[in-house]
Amino acid sequence: MDSTDLARLERRVRWAYERGRLRRALLGVAPVFVIVAVTACVAHQPMSTLWFGLATVSVGAAMLWYGRDPQKAVLPGIAAGLVPLVLALCANSMHSCGADGCSSLCVHACAVGGVVAGLAVASVGNQRRAGIWFWLSASSLTLLTGAMGCSCIGYSGVAGLGIGFAAGVVPGLLRTVFAKKTS
Amino acid sequence: MGTDPNTLDGLMARLADGDRTVFARVFELLWGPIHRLCVSLLKNDADASDAAQEAMHKILERASDYDKTRPAMPWAMALAAWECRTLARKRNRRREETDEPSNERGGEHPEEEFEQRDLTAAAVSALGELSDTDRETLVATFWDEAASVSGATLRKRRERALDRFRKTFRRLYGLD
Numbered sequence: 001m002d003s004t005d006l007a008r009l010e011r012r013v014r015w016a017y018e019r020g021r022l023r024r025a026l027l028g029v030a031p032v033f034v035i036v037a038v039t040a041c042v043a044h045q046p047m048s049t050l051w052f053g054l055a056t057v058s059v060g061a062a063m064l065w066y067g068r069d070p071q072k073a074v075l076p077g078i079a080a081g082l083v084p085l086v087l088a089l090c091a092n093s094m095h096s097c098g099a100d101g102c103s104s105l106c107v108h109a110c111a112v113g114g115v116v117a118g119l120a121v122a123s124v125g126n127q128r129r130a131g132i133w134f135w136l137s138a139s140s141l142t143l144l145t146g147a148m149g150c151s152c153i154g155y156s157g158v159a160g161l162g163i164g165f166a167a168g169v170v171p172g173l174l175r176t177v178f179a180k181k182t183s
Numbered sequence: 184m185g186t187d188p189n190t191l192d193g194l195m196a197r198l199a200d201g202d203r204t205v206f207a208r209v210f211e212l213l214w215g216p217i218h219r220l221c222v223s224l225l226k227n228d229a230d231a232s233d234a235a236q237e238a239m240h241k242i243l244e245r246a247s248d249y250d251k252t253r254p255a256m257p258w259a260m261a262l263a264a265w266e267c268r269t270l271a272r273k274r275n276r277r278r279e280e281t282d283e284p285s286n287e288r289g290g291e292h293p294e295e296e297f298e299q300r301d302l303t304a305a306a307v308s309a310l311g312e313l314s315d316t317d318r319e320t321l322v323a324t325f326w327d328e329a330a331s332v333s334g335a336t337l338r339k340r341r342e343r344a345l346d347r348f349r350k351t352f353r354r355l356y357g358l359d
Contacts (some may be wrong), residue, residue: 006214007354009236009239010207010210012240013210013240013243013244014206014243016240016241016243016244017198017206017243017244017246018245018356019244020202020244020245020246020248021247022242024248025245025348065202066201067247068200068202069204071200071201101212
């Protein structure tokens with residue numbers, strides 16, 4: 001085979017490599033479809049759950065396809081996001097009623113879940129001494145997964161999740177940044 | 184695992200991890216041995232080229248599934264040997280159907296060469312019946328490549344693989 005044929009073969013094989021990665025990525029995010037379907041059945045606002053679910057699946061698949069740090073962030077990101085998701089779904093069916101009427105516990109559950117998820121992501125990131133792409137990827141997936149449940153009372157739930165998550169993850173992130181600067 | 188990132192094993196591990204910068208180097212390192220294996224198995228340049236291309240396609244399509252604890256070359260060789268076997272089978276079937284005279288590389292003793300090719304195809308076919316580990320061990324032995332284990336374990340594994348290979352060959356063709 002001459003060099004032109006080899007170059008053509010290399011290009012063809014490169015496509016095959018990318019296709020292989022894509023196939024693997026789609027298989028990898030398949031369990032997320034189950035999570036989205038179950039959440040959509042339970043959630044009060046299935047449409048927003050489906051949109052956030054679709055975003056979670058797409059971003060997760062893209063990260064798995066790309067590989068490297070983002071790929072390693074998929075499992076911890078989604079696992080951490082399950083905490084606010086489950087808490088929000090549980091809070092959906094509960095109300096705290098006082099003299100002024102009833103209020104949903106959704107925002108509180110999302111904020112608490114966000115803190116726990118943030119701490120979990122920070123713990124994994126510190127343990128692995130992960131780079132910035134891991135932190136960004138894991139955080140985005142955690143927020144998207146959690147948002148599937150936290151959109152229960154509109155975007156204030158998602159905001160609660162975001163604030164809680166930031167409160168949980170920032171100390172860990174700062175610890176990593178300063179540890180890197182001092183070493 | 185403390186694999187040197189610049190060896191084929193290390194480069195394959197990086198490629199499996201999504202590091203596309205090593206793609207060209209992996210392709211370069213694999214192409215030669217794979218092509219030579221296909222030439223030696225198929226005894227025909229055109230067929231060998233086809234099989235090697237198909238094998239490269241399969242190997243790199245599965246690069247993300249590569250097990251970093253195992254050596255890359257025997258894994259790739261096993262996939263290539265399988266591809267050669269598939270192509271040889273396909274060609275044999277077509278030859279049987281058309282019953283046309285072969286216009287492949289002719290030697291002084293075409294009969295002998297034909298027998299040799301059949302024997303090789305039979306061996307590759309029997310190899311295909313074995314487990315991945317056995318196949319990898321035998322291909323590694325054939326190519327004198329480092330297997331994932333060494334010393335007494337490798338000897339034992341090789342013995343067992345050869346034994347199973349003999350049994351499979353006997354079962355398929357009724358002779359040793």
